[in-house]
Amino acid sequence: MKIKEQLNYIEQVKNKFTKPHYYYILTMGCQLNENDSEKLCGMLEKMEYQKVENMKEADIIVFNTCCIRENAEEKLFGKLGEAKEFKMKKGTIIAIGGCMMQEPHMVKKITESYPYVDLIFGTHTLHKFPEDLEKVLEKNKIQDVLDIDGEVYEGVPIKRQDKKKALVTIMYGCNNFCSYCIVPYVRGRERSRKQEDILKEIENLAKEGYEEITLLGQNVNSYQGSGEEKYGFSHLLRDVEKIEGIQKINFMSPHPKDFTDDVIEAIADSKKVTRIIHLPLQSGSTEVLKNMNRKYTKEQYLTLVEKMQKRIPGIVFSTDIIVGFPGETEQDFEDTLDVVKKVHFEQVFMFIYSRRKGTMADKMENQVLEEIKHKRFERLKQLVESQIAENNQKYIGTVQNILVEGKSKNNDHMLTGRTDTNKVVILEGEEDLIGKTIPIKIVSEHMWYLKGVKS
Secondary structure: OOHHHHHHHHHHHHOOOOOOEEEEEEEOOOHHHHHHHHHHHHHHHHOOEEEOOOHHHOOEEEEEEOOOOHHHHHHHHHHHHHHHHHHHHHOOEEEEEEHHHHOHHHHHHHHHHOOOOOEEEOOOOHHHHHHHHHHHHOOOOEEEOOOOOOOOOOOOOOOOOOOOEEEEEOEEOOOOOOOOOOHHHHHOOOEEOOHHHHHHHHHHHHHOOOOEEEEEOOOHHHOEOOOOOOOEHHHHHHHHHOOOOOOEEEEEOOOHHHOOHHHHHHHHHOOOEOOEEEOOOEOOOHHHHHHHOOOOOHHHHHHHHHHHHHHOOOOEEEEEEEEOOOOOOHHHHHHHHHHHHHHOOOEEEEEEOOOOOOOOHHHOOOOOOHHHHHHHHHHHHHHHHHHHHHHHHOOOOOEEEEEEEEEOOOOOOOEEEEOOOOOEEEEOOOHHHOOOEEEEEEEEEOOOOEEEEEO
16 A cells, blocks of 8 residues: 555545544664654654553554564563553553564564564565554554565654754665675665655755765675666765755664775765764674675774775764674684774674574574673773773864754753764754854863863
8 A cells, every 4th residue: 555545545544533642652672663753753743643652551552573683572562561561551552673573583473472463564664664564453463564675665653862963765675685684684675765755855854954964784885776877876965965955964883894995985075974984893803704694804994994094084984883793713802892992883782692593693503602702892881981082082172063952861961962973062052053063172071971061
């Protein structure tokens, strides 16, 4: 069913209500899941539901799940137990969507162990949520999961979570099949949106006052637009650059193997693309990278970093690292530490390897002992933290253009924003600065944030 028909369903459903209805949504996982949740919120609010922050106040509870790590499953099961109480007391509708629901064994577990769940929907059927919800309201239990690659649907209502920063998905799925990753199995193969649809969305966001855009994709720099002439990620970056009103462009997550010279040149020529690039490493060992099916070596990764540093002044990097992948030896781990020492990443997102059913790595026999994984993780953490203060020192005395995001979470009397390299900055100022981009002089560093004053 196409989007226009879904919008008709919205009109039908909302006309059934004689009193206010409320929804609660919990998002687990990555920014793509966050963007999916914004669409779910958009559809629900079109149906005249109002969002609440407390689960017990909701008439419908929506869990948008992630399946990348085991703790996401544990979190869901805990929340389902909590939601059952409200189901029993007031008949609250419980819906579960997202990546986890694309795994047949998880759907089986939910239906058998949590029979009070009303609606299960997958990543490829998110746009049908109004239709599915109407069936639930008619007292039907629904499973709406496709095990094929979904289409790209435009025009799904969306409720943005921020007034100045927006997430824009440019492509869905992944073709890489890294041996540890479940994403290609739950999100499908790569499907790119048409460039004209992406650019129209961003132009409309700029007219609404949005200043910062994050382009999203499981493998964002393998984007391929439509048309007879080749239109790749570098072309999209250059076209977004031209849109008036947009001040800052981010993108998540690229793959090192697809960081072609034309993309590097587009970033170098840009005045809007942020100077922090998320470049997932995963491991510094060429042997482990081969077993991960990452398609690059340690040396190729370091060469890419050096090339970008030479071409793009001021560039810094963040990364992802998995500790304890099957077969990882002490020397393999030392190679990872060596890359961290050489690159001096601005941010490192560190993960202990977690087995995921359905992936090639889960079948590997040479699993690393949990005790060894945790010891290596602590060593990596100590190295990364030892570099943070050194990285922070280079900001002191510099003037940074900061988009003021709001009040500091830890101090109501301070405001917060981020540098072009994603460093958190706190500063004194009035609330009318929120949403504005202003020059800030950095005066001190405090491990996890910088402090600044109006320049």
